[in-house]
Amino acid sequence: MNTQQRISQYIAKEFLQDEGSVSEIPEDLNLLDAGIVDSLGLLRIVAFLEEEMQVVIEPEDMIPENLKSIHAITHLISPQSAEVS
Amino acid sequence: MMVLDYLNLAAEATPDKTAIICGEQRLSYKQLDQLSEKISIGLKNLGVVPGEKIAIYMDKSLLAVISIYAILKTECCYVPISPDSPWSRVTGILNNCVIQHLLIDDQLNHETQTLFHNAKVNTVSARQLLETINTTRQSVLTRPGANGTDPAAILHTSGSTGVPKGAVITQKNLAVFVSWAISAFDLDADDRLLSHAPLQFDLSFFDLFAAVAASATVVLATPADTVNASRMAQLVNDTGVTIWQSVPSALTLQVVSNSTYKQPEIMPNVRCVLFAGERMPRQTVLNIPTLFPNADFYNIYGCTETNNTFMYQLPADVSKAPDPLPLGKVLPHIQHRIVDEYGVNVSPGTKGHLLVAGETMMIGYIGLDEAGISIYNNSNCINGFYQTNDIVSVENDGNVYFHGRLDNVIKSNGYRINLMEIEDQLWQSGKFVExxxxxxADDLIGNRIIAVLRPESEHTCSVLDLKIYCAQTLPKYAIPHSFYFSSTVLPKSSTGKIDKHQVAQLWQSAVGY
Incomplete structure (x- = not known):
């Protein structure tokens, strides 16, 4: 499973409680505007990325712009995830 | 003294003092006075007349605050509308208040511009007014005979039929509130007040108007700041904020973020932390002294219709505070009663319905009569007392405690949400038979919203589609957190209505509690 799929799966499971919808989440869907993730949810995503994907998110990177969609998150961590995989 | 009198005083006495900080931008009292004057002149040139309701469709910014003062200077009433709102809510507010002019920052995208055009609303760029108006007249004190009963602001809450309800707040309401705030927290010119809440939230009255009345400085936190705990702490420390006011969930975000990053973001300059809007989680109560080592903590209770009515100051050792925190004691300018179902006062220790009255109470909800004329409807008030629909009791310690609601209204993330409104929207999707x-209850955000639905046979439903559907029709904070699809008929009470209690049990067993 690649990075983007793992993030999709996490969001489907944690925020939609619906793993069946993994393939449906458009990668550029704004998760904040769609009411799927709120500010506490952003922290959960950061904790997931740090614990499960072994990347480090600097506090200053924790802005909605970087975490608003599956595409944005994948892009944010791509320099680091490329190293570990 | 009305709000504008305070601005005039500050602009005369301390013209160069910083009134507002937003990001890298600073605005002095003189600038705030002059720029708001320019926009006011621009509005008058456009034919705006005193008493008109003028909408502000902007994110929180220097220009938005300048616009609020400009509207008040034009002897009009400001109606903040969040650009985040779904369009159905925007039109509800526009119709409710008979909005003719709407102030925007600079330009709207074509689609939104067309929507306003079709709604017959004139959009006015505040930025362009600032650039084109050259003259400013000398400030004058509020016109003689300025009426305390003039509407100053209309804030919209969740309505029971899906139509937002606009609480009309008068000049006098604001003036009484501001003078209470100054004396209750000893605000002075050295204070820096954090503006955390959005402008359409009544919490913003404190940051915007009490700051000016004390010739203090207000620090605007933008949505990009409030979503990131590190940025918030940095903003507070860099700008020297002394007074923090927010919903509890904002403090919870700071506490949770600290445990994520394992490095406490201490804010030593803050001397007062005020939280209002919903129940404060115990975990947050216990952890806030670490973040604010030099602050006193206040739990404040009220609603848009009445503004703040009760306050509880936490003891120095916060762990000694009752759990949950009490609403506290009634404020000096508020009268209250706790009554039974017959309207008779209950004795201490007995639960009853909280009624409140006082000089910060709205004149009513804005509405239209049959002829389309604006009226103020105060059917929520009986004998001058506003019915909060909150069930409370006064206990031996003299404090008032909250026990629940009489209706379907809940609090989540500090927002008041009517569950019926969400049900209406889900019905309108046409996908469900029940x-x-x-x-x-949720430790962190107060309440989680759960939708239990029985789809039409043959229909398959996706949580993702429903989230997106809700996001188009409901405010973001009202989108259910969880959806559960039942293939069987929902449980009913003996009267044939859906039994929410049994539905809750169905949901709990489904998720495995």
């Missing part, structure tokens, strides 16, 4: 929306 709909029940309920809530479950």
């Amino acid at each position: 709909v029940a929306v309920l809530c479950e």
Whole structure:
């Protein structure tokens, strides 16, 4: 499973409680505007990325712009995830 | 003294003092006075007349605050509308208040511009007014005979039929509130007040107007700041904020973020932390002294219709505070009663319905009569007392405690949400034969919203589609957190209505509690 799929799966499971919808989440869907993730949810995503994907998110990177969609998150961590995989 | 009198005083006495900080931008009292004057002249040139309701469709910014003062200077009433709102809510507010002019920052995208055009609303760029108006007249004190009963602001809450309800707040309401705030927290010119809440939230009256009345400085936190705990702490420390006011969930975000990053973001300059809007989680109560080592903590209770009515100051050792925190004691300018179902005062220790009255209470909800004329409807008030629908009791310690609601209204993330409104929207999707929306207590955000739905046979439903559907029709904070699809008929009470209590049990067993 690649990075983007793992993030999709996490969001489907944690925020939609619906793993069946993994393939449906458009990668550029704004998760904040769609009411799927709120500010506490952003922290959960950061904790997931740090614990499960072994990347480090600097506090200053924790802005909605970087975490608003599956595409944005994948892009944010791509320099680091490329190293570990 | 009305709000504008305070601005005039500050602009005369301390013209160069910083009134507002937003990001890298600073605005002095003189600038705030002159720029708001320019926009006011621009509005008058456009034919705006005193008493008109003028909408502000902007994110929180220097220009938005300048616009609020400009509207008040034009002897009009400001109606903040969040650009985040779904369009159905925007039109509800526009119709409700008969909005003719709407102030925007600079330009709207074509689609939104067309929507306003079709709604017959004139959009006015505040930025362009600033650039084109050259003259400013000398400030004058509020016109003689300025009426305390003039509407100053209309804030919209969740309505029971899906139509937002606009609480009309008068000049006098604001003036009484501001003078209470100054004396209750000893605000002075050295204070820096954090503006955390959005402008359409009544919490913003404190940051915007009490700051000016004390010739203090207000620090605007933008949505990009409030979502990131590190940025918030940095903003507070860099700008020297002394007074923090927010909903509890904002403080919870700071506490949770600290445990994520394992490095406490201490804010030593803050001397007062005020939280209002919903129940404060115990975990947050216990952890806030670490973040604010030099602050006193206040739990404040009220609603948009009445503004703040009760306050509880936490003891120095916060762990000694009752759990949950009490609403506290009634404020000096507020009268209250706790009554039974017959309207008779209950004795201490007995639960009853809280009624409040006082000089910060709205004149009513804005509405239209049959001829389309604006009226103020105060059917929520009986004998001058506003019915909060909150069930409370006064206990031996003299404090008032909250026990629940008489209706379907809940609090989540500090927002007041009517569950019926969410049910209405889900019905309108046409996908379901049965709909029940309920809530479950949540440690961090107060309440989680749960929608239990029985789809039409043959229909398959996706949580993702429903989230997106709700996001188009409901405010973001009202989108259910969880959806559960039932293939069987929802449980009913003996009267044939959906039994929410049994539905809650169905949901709990489904998720494995």
